[in-house]
Amino acid sequence: MSPRILPFLFGLAIAGLASNPEPPFSRLPYVQSASPTRIQVVWRTEGPVEPVVRFGTDPSRLDGEVAGSDITVRASLGTEKQEIPERWKPLRTARNLGLPKLHSAPIGTFQYEARVKGLKADTTYHYAVYDGARRLTPADSEHRFRTQPEPGTRRPYRFWVIGDGGTGRSAQKAVFDRMLSAVQSEGRPLDFWIHVGDMAYGTGRDVEFQTRYFESYAPLLRNTVCWPSMGNHEGHTSKGTTGVGPYYDAYVVPTRGESGGVASGTEAYYSFVHGNIHFICLDSHDLDRKPDGAMARWLKADLEKAKADWLVAFWHHPPYTKGSHDSDKEKDLIEMRHHILPILEAGGVDLVLTGHSHVYERSMLIDGAYSTNATTAETFVLDDGDGDPAGDGPYRKSSGLTAHAGAIQVVAGNAGARLGRNGTSPIMRKTIVEYGSVLVEVDGDTLRGRMINLNGTERDSFALVKSGKVPVQRLSLPWQPAEYKKPSTSPKVPNEAPLDTRVLVASGAEWRFRPGPLPGGQEWTRPGFDVAAWKAGKAPFGRGEGKFATPLSAGPAAPRALQIRREFEVRQADRITEMGLWIDYSDGFVAFINGHEVARVGVGRSFGRNAQGVTAREDAGRVYVDLRNIGVAVKDGVNVLAIECHAAGGESQDLRLDPELVAED
């Protein structure tokens, strides 16, 4: 086994044990923006440190050092008028307030971006992060990186492609694990990976980035560069127009052509060269996509200079899809097809990687399908085989970069978010509604892609061989996929809890409670309400079927509703990504935190004695309900959770309430 693989395999062994960062880290070190001679090491701490990065090719002798002005420091210390926790107030010095700001990181966060320079190309280095003389990262083989090969270097490369994964749920983890298993079993590490967007659901907040991206992929991020493109979910809080937001805080990408390609001058779109592959990342979300816009003009300038053997482009919104999105109806997708694809195809693009649509779709070898109306395949398909080396054989193009010689489109939006399909795109050869991700390998004249699903099964395999001179043929009647008929009814999908949660109020906890009739107002849901006259009892509460720690009275005159409330403590509300209730209930409930309504199930409208439209619960058992408005409702210190539960009425007298409050952070 080669020495290069050994540390890599070690990394895989600990992949499943990623945890919240140990202090002082609030975001573990990760590598960014590689080139043949430099790379960036980025990390965050809670409170400041004296940042130093030491590096070297021998893990036992890290003789290179980065410190001082080669490390950019950003900080989150709030605005001058903002009330911040007492412990951070001493940090609000003129010097610290003059640092570049982090958009919305928790107060007290410091981010360090160390530029490691003067490196040898295609070489593995080890690194460690220090606070002055104190080593913060362990002395392991995990903290390493490999510089890019010199442009034009021809050797086998492998990269991973995922999209729409950042949910914090089980599918995201399983997709990651299956990729790691595949790579491990083949004994060949990734050179880098590409994220085609939607890495931090639901709105790309800083805490969502932390939990659902950085903690989820930490074992890979610390030693393998991720090249990102912004998705629409990140676009809720980050703006390509201004380059501001948690997405732009999270990533350092080349803006001045540091990794090859023409300088874009912006982190919204950029290019890089890895060996003999030229990559182009575009912002499909919120920038002008028109052909005379700045992004398109940069794209053209970049393509003019690109001299690699292979050309791969990636962004978020797919030009062709009938998955959970429809590229014939949605403006962003249509514009990328109509305005941007012609430029790329005239520049000789080989592979286009996108996401957004929660499905895996892979096209035939196609060119020229730019219509703003419904996409058709006739004359736009150059090879209608399956592209599988073990099937119809690989697609073929002339060697080098040739205009309009065909490209493969891959929609890889299946890495974690709920899957969906609405139809069939006529240019797609494979449409697979399964979770998974894509491994791409480039070796000499062959590019190979494989979709690995949640079970580790290879569900699609395609290849493109570029060799000699291959004439372009346009098929007037290409193979067509079977029409997809969407089922008239779809099964209800369970609402899944995040994986990384901790309990704030345990099941079986003691509550203050009062059976109805309930008051009309919401005063009882707010902090400070006097519950001294209320009884104390443990959950589960109820009557009817089942065992209850606190039985409620039954009979014709028994109350049809129940109020419960209790306090819980939160240390740092701004570090909570999501809160939810694991709850067994009958028949409906409304939950409040500090007087703010955060959940409503089975109760149509209003609350208390005015509650209307209580519907009988059809299923049973504990379910997970994610809470809304937690950014507004939850505060540091003591909070109040209040729940009112209603019986539906009719013959059944059942009333049941058994909640557990959890938080993802």
Place this chain on the structure above:
Amino acid sequence: MRPWPKRLGALALVSVLCGKGVAHEGPEAEIEEITVEIARFGESAERLLQRAIEYRVLGRLKEAANDLQRAARLETDRPGLRRELARVQEGLGQTNEALATTELGLNLKGIEPDERAALLALKAGLLAAKGKSGAALESWTEALRLQPENVDWHHSRSQLLRELARHDERLKRLDEAIATTGSGMLEVERIDALLDAGRWAEALPRIDFELDASRLRGSWLLRRGRALLGMSRESEARKDLEAASAEIRARLGPGIREASLLAEVGLAEELLGHVEEAKRWFGDALAAGAGSFVRERLEKLKAAKKD
């Protein structure tokens, strides 16, 4: 991270609206979901904004504008809502209303610099569309003062200065922009600005440098041909222009084709004196989405014929 929760296997169905981010099922489903949410919980600026974004994606701009207007009434001090509304109004062709919306946004108390800059950029585009170039320039300049690294805005301001034939100012601003951003695209724009300014000799060595570094040479051959023509080196120019036209034509694809390449063939043909051919190519370029540069050239050619 806690161990894998055992209860994952015991998930039951739940009729509640689940987490927005994870449930993403396309814009129509999102609209449906948010509409249900509004019916249950009432209107909020955030819900209306999210629904408006989905309407906008589907091109249902009137519905988007309606939601955004209501959202802006609910949260009067949120500049992002004004910006979104103005964008939608612009899409509806309601330039005056869009301008009024940006003014309302700009007048909000405590507006953050980034938001202010974005509104100013939007306002600049709207003013330019109304032909109020001086005011548009002021707006661009103010936006760029707040965000000097914004490549897209530098590019837009440069295009406006080109339309106004304020070549020296355009070059000066581009020099500043390149120093700030390092953008390669703005370097190209600067070479175009030199050509537009008739500073042929200054442009020529830069074009030669780019030409040597390029895989795709047509655009640069065209620029060199233009410079040489300006310097009255006509036979050299013709050679470059013909080579440019041939190389670019070879890269044009079928059906709807790449607007900038169509425009470049049009320009090559115009400079070669093939007026009718040039008009045809410019017309195709406009149909493919080309912007003001092509429109100006085409109008000029049409006007010349009338003369």
